[in-house]
Amino acid sequence: MRVIGLMSGTSYDAVDAAAADLERGAEDGVLRLVPLGMVSEPYPADVREALAAALPPATTTLAEVCRLDTRIGQAFAALASRADRELCAGRAELIASHGQTVYHWAEEGRVHGTLQLGEPAWIAERSGCPVVSGFRPRDVAAGGQGAPLVSLIDLMLLRGRxxxxxxxxxxxxxxxxxxxxxxxxxxxxxxxxxxxxxxxxxxxxxxxxxxxxxxxxxxxxxxxxxxxxxxxxxxxxxxxxxxxxxxxxxxxxxxxxxxxxxxxxxxxxxxxxxxxxxxxxxxxxxxxxxxxxxxxxxxxxxxxxxxxxxxxxxxxxxxxxxxxxxGLPAGAKEAYAFAVLGYLSLHGLPGNDPGCTGAAGPRVLGSLTPGSRPLRLPAPAGRAPHALTVGAPPGGTPPG
CATH class of the missing domain: 3.30.420.40 (ATPase, nucleotide binding domain)
Incomplete structure (x- = not known):
């Protein structure tokens, strides 16, 4: 399956899109990833300024939250469309969007909620692909920290070393x-x-x-x-x-x-x-x-x-x-990681490691926004993969 992962981190300087071919071994518990490359775009200056002005400890309004949710979603949508065109030859099958974290409600060691902006409907509308988004809240609802979700991919890469x-x-x-x-x-x-x-x-x-x-x-x-x-x-x-x-x-x-x-x-x-x-x-x-x-x-x-x-x-x-x-470039690793998490969610597989996040158990993460075509979910995948291998990309090392 060809998946695009979208990510903007807490530095909110740019949006990254990494494309990967993902294939799960039927019996060996290994997920195989072939990186296809990464593209990145800074936020438009007015969006970045508005985001900086709205982040804690600043005060903001629901009107500004709505505007940011839309503008961030549109920025993610534009980059997803570019990544599909430049990296996937227009054949992307799924987009996984982390969104932009604007608040992580943590008090005395416990997380009560987390908010990521970037309305996925804009991504689905522009790309035509189904979109998995909102990864963190399910882990939080299960008593976890909602982070670091990349830990699951880290463990899949580190096992055996x-x-x-x-x-x-x-x-x-x-x-x-x-x-x-x-x-x-x-x-x-x-x-x-x-x-x-x-x-x-x-x-x-x-x-x-x-x-x-x-x-x-x-x-x-x-x-x-x-x-x-x-x-x-x-x-x-x-x-x-x-x-x-x-x-x-x-x-x-x-x-x-x-x-x-x-x-x-x-x-x-x-x-x-x-x-x-x-x-x-x-x-x-x-x-x-x-x-x-x-x-x-x-x-x-x-x-x-x-x-x-x-x-x-x-x-x-x-x-x-x-x-x-x-196997994953330092500047693109998190975007590739969310491509993997999106793949797992679509296949009904957990995307968290409870020992790492503190959740009550493994959970399938995220919400699914349909694309332009009828939504057909894959058959249940059974046992979750325990390892991730990174194959050689076509034409050499991907950018990122």
Whole structure:
């Protein structure tokens, strides 16, 4: 089956679309993925500005939520149509849309609700394909954190590797999946990925820059140990046992301003270096007790050399590798992961790992919006696949 996965993360800088051919072995419990490539488009400037203005801790209106739901859905629809045309030769059979997370209602270690915008009807109307969307709420309704859902795909890729393999995604928030030797798998958000770094750069540049390009500011600065200690010691989230999730509801510009109060003058590059070290330290603090021996990294953070260097320092002997060594490009892994989750949902198979999200049990995730043709669901698929193999794409390595 040819599936397109759509994803926009907590950095909300762009929408990614990854296309894959997916085929499930009848008897061996293996799902085979052939990557067909990725395309990406930034949000239109007015949509991105409206989204930034509406996100917590800002206040918003239901009218603005409606407008955002429509405009984000239209942006996803346009990219899905492009991906079908450029990557699938117009033969996509299913689209899986994560949508744009705008609020993750987490209190005292429990998630009560989660909201992703991007109305799937726009995607179905423009592409003609059925659309699976709204993946997270079912896990939350079953008592789970609703995240990280990518952990199921991580486990399918990591099983069978020696030692204690781990997957790390560094988006606005950083999350890990770990497969301990002989133990139960774990997955959780470690804390801010790029969220506080990006917030600082936007404020320091009066909105002219959205992130620390190439990690240049961090590389030019020195870590302020007093601020780092304050950020680590004053944040209760780091001491919540997994499974745990968080978001920009917690880690935002106002949060950073409060932690800077009373510290006096701080050079911009020192502030960014400190926040970059915070991300690396909190990831390493999460992985160290689990004795991870290798860490496969994906997400926007891999494009920050300063962050990656600090991460290697903090992790010590653990090998730090890119997710492309598992077959999925670092910049496209999450979009491919949601293509897999959409495939599982359409076939009536669970898309969560209860041990990772904390849900009461395995659940089929998402809601289905029909396309332009009569909806014909596949026959029940039986046992869920336990492993994912990534085959060679046609013509070499896909973009992403």
């Amino acid at each position: 020696p030692g204690v393999p781990a997957a790390l995604n560094i988006g606005g928030i950083a999350n890990v999946t770990v497969l301990p030797a002989g133990g139960d798998p774990l997955a959780f958000d470690t804390g801010p990925g790029n969220a506080l770094i990006d917030a600082a750069v936007r404020e320091l540049s009066s909105g002219k820059r959205a992130y620390d390009a190439e990690g240049a500011l961090a590389a030019a600065g020195r870590v302020h140990e007093g601020l780092l200690e304050r950020l680590l010691s004053e944040e209760p989230y780091y001491r919540i046992p997994p499974p745990r999730t968080t978001g920009k509801e917690l880690f935002h510009a106002g949060y950073l301003r409060a932690r800077l109060a009373g510290l006096g003058e701080l050079r911009p590059q020192d502030l960014v270096a400190t926040l970059t070290r915070l991300t690396a330290r909190t990831v390493a603090d999460a992985l160290r007790p689990l004795a991870a021996t290798e860490v496969f990294v994906s997400g926007g953070g891999v494009r920050n050399p300063a962050l990656m260097a600090m991460l290697r320092e903090e992790l010590g002997s653990a090998a730090v590798r890119g997710s492309q060594e598992l």
